[in-house]
Amino acid sequence: MLLARLQTMIFLSQLLCTLSSALVTAAETEAERIEINTALMRSTFKIAGPKSLGTVFLIGRPITGDDKNSFIVLVTAAHVLRDIPGEQALLFLRKKQGPDFIKLPYTVQIRKAGKALWKEHPKADIAVMYVRIPKEADIQVVPMSFLADDDVLEKYEIHPGDVLSALGYPYGAEANEAGFPILRSGQIASYPLMPTRKVQSFLLDFRVFGGNSGGPVYFAAPNRTVGTKIIMGNISFLAGLVSQETLVEEEIQSLTESRRVKYPLSLAVVIHASLIRESINLLPERPD
Numbered sequence: 674m675l676l677a678r679l680q681t682m683i684f685l686s687q688l689l690c691t692l693s694s695a696l697v698t699a700a701e702t703e704a705e706r707i708e709i710n711t712a713l714m715r716s717t718f719k720i721a722g723p724k725s726l727g728t729v730f731l732i733g734r735p736i737t738g739d740d741k742n743s744f745i746v747l748v749t750a751a752h753v754l755r756d757i758p759g760e761q762a763l764l765f766l767r768k769k770q771g772p773d774f775i776k777l778p779y780t781v782q783i784r785k786a787g788k789a790l791w792k793e794h795p796k797a798d799i800a801v802m803y804v805r806i807p808k809e810a811d812i813q814v815v816p817m818s819f820l821a822d823d824d825v826l827e828k829y830e831i832h833p834g835d836v837l838s839a840l841g842y843p844y845g846a847e848a849n850e851a852g853f854p855i856l857r858s859g860q861i862a863s864y865p866l867m868p869t870r871k872v873q874s875f876l877l878d879f880r881v882f883g884g885n886s887g888g889p890v891y892f893a894a895p896n897r898t899v900g901t902k903i904i905m906g907n908i909s910f911l912a913g914l915v916s917q918e919t920l921v922e923e924e925i926q927s928l929t930e931s932r933r934v935k936y937p938l939s940l941a942v943v944i945h946a947s948l949i950r951e952s953i954n955l956l957p958e959r960p961d
Contacts, residue, residue: 707815709893709909710838710856715813717840717854717889719765719847720749720781722757728841728854728888728915729753729764731804733814734953744803744960745814746953747781749887750916750944751793751800760784765852766810774851777810792955797873797944798916799952803960817953820946821892821910823867829908830899831892833861837877837912839941841888854888862940869945874916880939881918888915890943913943 717730727750733743747764754762761784766777781804783790791802806812825831840854848855859879866875877890893909919940924933 707813707819707909708907709815709819709891712813712815713840713889713891714853714856715767715811716815718767719842719845719852719854719884720753720757720887721763721765721845722759724758725753725756726842726845726884727753727756727886728884730840730887730889730914731806731812731814732801732820732949732953733816734956735817737958743814743816745806745812746956747791747802747804748889748914748949748953749800750798750914751791752798752917753887754783754789754791754800754802757783760787764804766806766812767851767853768809769811774811774853776850776852777807779807779810792952794948794952794955797948797952799914799944799949801949801952801956803956805960815911817950819891819909819911820950821912822947822950823869825910826866826869828899829892829897829904831861831866831912833864833866835861835892837861837890837892837943839877839879839885839888839890839915839943841885841915843882843884845884859941866945869947872945873948874913874942874944876919877915877941877943878939879941880937881915881941885915885941886917890914890941911946911949913946914949916942916944918942 720729729747729749732746734746761780764779764781766779767774768777791800793800838858857879859877862878863876890913891911897904897908919938920935
């Protein structure tokens with residue numbers, strides 16, 4: 674009886690050691706201290722012009738020598754801003770009124786004397802620009818440290834089939850009267866993902882509508898299995914932004930006409946977050 678108990682204790686001790694070696698507690702970083710789902714809900718907004726609309730989100734660019742503050746950068750798909758004519762666009766911010774949130778329409782300057790105030794990535798559908806936000810607006814600016822690069826994707830072994838979330842305004846629809854974005858999700862539907870500078874984009878399995886363009890796409894999980902180990906902690910990062918839907922075109926010919934028909938595949942083209950970082954780095958160090 675004593676020998677059996679001793680063998681059981683030895684077995685349990687070995688099992689505990691094995692499990693301990695398979696667990697890795699991630700060091701808490703800035704990204705892990707922020708609940709990304711809520712943060713992005715509060716930093717994602719609808720932007721509109723006379724005949725077009727899209728989704729934007731706000732990123733905090735660190736100020737050199739100032740650890741507590743950051744410059745606010747508006748991020749979206751480049752075609753969203755290009756499709757808005759004139760020098761101004763309407764940004765639908767939100768503010769707190771007692772326990773409630775209400776819309777706070779706010780005019781932003783996107784051109785000056787006909788010249789675009791934003792910077793575009795030279796090879797990708799990304800536009801970024803500094804914006805000044807009124808003090809009464811409710812926002813939680815997401816820091817640049819959230820933007821995933823190849824190292825992050827490799828560290829967590831992000832692969833096809835992983836589920837990502839996306840925020841946006843399909844056909845301008847909102848989650849509620851306060852104007853919060855609608856959250857949807859889908860699986861990574863293409864391969865390879867890296868190197869992101871060369872691949873630039875990937876497919877995400879969710880239906881894209883007009884108004885989704887420019888919305889953030891992100892990963893969030895309480896832990897992550899990597900190989901034979903489980904990384905414990907709040908794992909979250911921005912994976913990219915929605916650029917467009919994927920279409921298949923067919924040319925139909927008859928005796929009287931020739932026309933092209935487009936068929937949506939319910940797939941979003943998502944541009945990698947590393948290219949968002951490259952776009953932000955094109956901005957001057959400080960706003961004018």
